[in-house]
Amino acid sequence: MPFTLRSTLLSCALLLATPAMASTSHAQTLETTFAVPAGSLENVLLGLSQQSGQAISADPQLLEDLRSPAIQGSFSLEQAVGRALSGSGLELRSNASGITIVRHVAQTPRQADPRLDAVVVTGNRGSELRTVASSPSPIDVITSEKLRESGATSMRDALKRLIPSLNVQHAASNSHESVSRPATLRGLSPSHTLVLVNGKRRHASAMINASRESTLANSVDLDLIPLSAIERVEVLRDGASAQYGSDAIAGVINIVLKQQDHGGQAISKVGQRASGDGQQLYQSLNSGFSLPADGVFNLSLDARSNQSASIAERASGAFYGIDGVNSDPRDETVGRHVFGGGLPKIKQVNVAYNAELPIDDDLTFYSFSTISQRDGWIGANFRRPNATSNGSSNSANNVIELRPDGFTPYYRAKQLDYQLAAGFKGGSEEGWQWDASSTYSRDKLRHEQESLNVSLGPDSPTRFHLYDSRFDQWSNNLDFNRAFDVGLAKPLQFAYGFEHRYEHYRTEAGDPAGWAVGNYQIRGVPGVAGVQAATTVSDQQTADIDRDSFAGYLDLGLNPTEQLYIGLAARYESYRDDADDSFSGKLSSRYEFAPQLAVRATLSNGFRAPSLSQTAHQQSSSANYTINAQTVLVTSSNIAVDSGLARALGAEGLKPEKSTNFSIGLVWQPTPATNLSIDAYQIRIRDRLVLTGFIRDSGNGSYESLLANYGYAPNTWVRFATNGLDTTTSGLDLVFDHSRNLGSAGDLKLGLALNLNTTRIDDVKESPAALVGSGNVLLDRTARSYFTSVYPKNKLILSADYNLGAFSLRAALTRYGKHTDVSSESHYYDVEYPAQWITDLELGWRFNEQLSVALGAQNLFDIDPPSKGYDLTSNPAGFPSTGSNPAYDPYGAYYYGSLTYNF
Secondary structure (H helix, E strand, O other): OOHHHHHHHHHHHHHOOOOOOOOOHHHHHOEEEEEEOOEEHHHHHHHHHHHHOOOEEOOHHHHOOOEEOOEEEEEEHHHHHHHHHOOOOEEEEEOOOOOEEEEEHHHOOOOOOOOOOOEEOOOOOOOOOEEOOOOOOOEEEEEHHHHHHOOOOOHHHHHHHHOOOEEEOOOOOOOHHHOOOOEEEOOOOHHHEEEEEOOEEOOOOOOOOOOHHHOOOOOOOHHHOOHHHEEEEEEEOOOOHHHHOOOOOOEEEEEEEOOOOOOEEEEEEEEEEOOOOOOEEEEEEEEEEEEHHHEEEEEEEEEEEEOOEOOOOOOOOOOOOEOOOEOOHHHHOOOOOOOOOOEOEEEEEEEEEEEEEEEEOOEEEEEEEEEEEEEEEEEOOOEOOOOOOOOOHHHOOOOOOOOOOOEOOEEEEEEEEEEEEEEEEEEOOOOOEEEEEEEEEEEEEEEEEEOOOHHHHHHOOOEEEEEEEEEEEEEEEEEEEEEEOOOOOOOEEEEEEEEEEEEEEEEEEOOHHHOOOOOOEEOOEEOOOOOOOOEEOOHHHOOEEEEEEEEEEEEEEEOOOOOEEEEEEEEEEEEOOOOOOEEEEEEEEEEEEEOOEEEEEEEEEEEEOOOHHHHHOOEEEEEEEEEOOEEEEEEEEEOOOOOHHHHHOOOOOOOOEEEEEEEEEEEEEEEOOEEEEEEEEEEEEEEEEEEOOOEOOOOOOHHHHHHHHOOOOOOOEEEOEEEEEEEEEEEEEEEEEEEEEOHHHOEEEEEEEEEEEEEEEEEEOOOOHHHHHOOOOOOOHHHHHHHHOOOOOEEEEEEEEEEEOOEEEEEEEEEEOOEEEOOOOOHHHOEEEOOEEEEEEEEEEEOOOOEEEEEEEEOOOOOOOOEOOOOOOOOOOOOOOEOOOOOOOOOOOEEEEEEEEEO
16 A cells, blocks of 8 residues: 555544544543554554544554554553553654654654653553552663663673662682672572563572572572663562562562564674773674564574683792792792682673564464573682692692693683573453463583692593583463452452472582592692582582472552552462472552652562572582681582581571561652652561581581591581571662753753662571580671671762763763671681772764764773782782772773664
């Protein structure tokens, strides 16, 4: 059909869709109960116009090849049209006559972030559309544009720069813990945040983080989802166990994937550190394709290559000679920057798709998937060629015949991860909406090490297969919702559903040479046994554990008056293992004093079942610890809570963590361009899962006797998971933004986001008699500090976005509050991190609608962490002299450039 005729017919149809059209903007804000099936955007807009009795005018050329999801439920015409246009690249406008006009975003000035009117789906089970402002719980919306402008090449690092209540510890470790660093929300453990993709539970990683606050839990790895696939990220900052189940104590991160069925975007980035290391290459590609019957297939690919970065110092002492005994001229010229820890080298590819295919007007098939492959390398402490410089067994750590110039052990992780979801959704003439889905996921890792087992002498391998780990998750969901007119101010929102989840965690032992104990000696000193600087799993330490869980939930939302909203949610979850059955409930409310001002509050209880890895994971490793001002090589083991040794030391079976959450807040929009939200919260957690401090010999012999009885080598340190603490976390979130059109001088948006957060320990479980008798305690000062002082108690983000024609500028100033790394030895070795300001800046230029470039800097002024505060005159390992675990990136300034092409 010729365009002119088609345009005329469409305009007539939309304008004359009903006998009488509303002529005022007030009519557009009145709620209508819609039942429009999914289909082409043109047909959906026509249906909205017919059912609302209001006119919609559109240029048909803009609507070509676009589709819309089904619009069902009660909301205003503007809300309904906004939902229909979601992800289309179009937006709506209202003129004085009350007619809604659809325009291309490209025809208007560049838009700022979604403000309080951004539509959200997280925390909302009903059919009524909710926005950031109308949500009874605090929620952040991070668009794909903001993720890109952060300069980050991973979602974890992007969110850290944009959300003050989210933190990532930059541990400069020398193991897999630096390859995968989990994120925390509101100062709680990483496993207390539930992650969803398109509203479906994301699986956890098989990478077990045994340090700090992670407590052997395998949390979700956000870096395995391609940035290019993300339409937006919704961060619900509130307990939501009653709505989503286990883990949602701190909140929920819901990653919504793109749904465009045409066009795409390619982004290239390159950057490096001011010091010259840490080079990064990043390439992403996203493209949409149309399927029959107005279906959509959106494909994304991210690839990145990160080189290692280090803040190590020159190592002191002799490498070839022996200090105080004999010298070697090679010590005058040998390279002394030999510490291998820091930022790891990573090569990674992430791929994702998101698809929908309507079967008929009431039935749609959908599917999405992500798949990732990652290789990571990280080094450890250097082993010197002189091997026994001080004549102790701690330094008999090299075989000269194999490594005549010494060596740095290198750990390698080979990771394959995927998630596949598929389902059907639809509606009925009675107004029911339903969704049935199944999601299968797997994360698998092969752990390797380039190193030596010195006790085997010249027969030692130089490459070791340490162990394999794997986590599988299979979730099945059935959800229903409907709006009922029961005579209240708005229809009652009613939702219920069921979930089955299967989880399986498994480890497989690696090469026996990795934990073998030989009899090789160096100048009469026994060689260090076991592969060095590595974590191993022996045949006796493997884990193979699985479980099923079943859950049902009920969710109600009602408006007794136009101003008052009340939400009720309840969930029952049953675990087919030692974890108790759990019941969670949530009461939420919102009262609107005026369209611009509202208060909201929530009260809920939640739970988190122990991770399978917390129950069964076991591993051994060797690492350097400072004891009596000396660096000593220690063999340590994480042992299963139901192992014989753990039971002998007083361990008990793990129970679910249980929480009580309360929040109260205010939302104020004094002008259309100014938004303010303030939310205070308190989270009490009982039976919190923690790792004990390392249990070791205190000199009375009872502990060494236990080690011998259970087959452990003398002087081995051990620890295990336990329900050891009750804690209370209190805080406040404040988010403010103001946008201003400066006329010919451009557009400006200013933002302020603040998180205040503190955790206190209410109660500590008493140390079992077996520990007390061995001279140990259940939780030492270091273990307790992971919950009270390791993260900043406040974080402030000041931001400015400025646009003038083709030019754009984004600046962010982030203040991290003071925090402390607590030593396991004494206060003397604690590292204090004072409050610090970090500046990020990005300048952009848009050549046309397709091509743009940007130059940016993270930590623009190259701020370094403070010095450790204790004497490092003698530094034989070449450790960094500055603190290496701050809340901000300790590796200095990072400068980058990017090229974006839209097609």
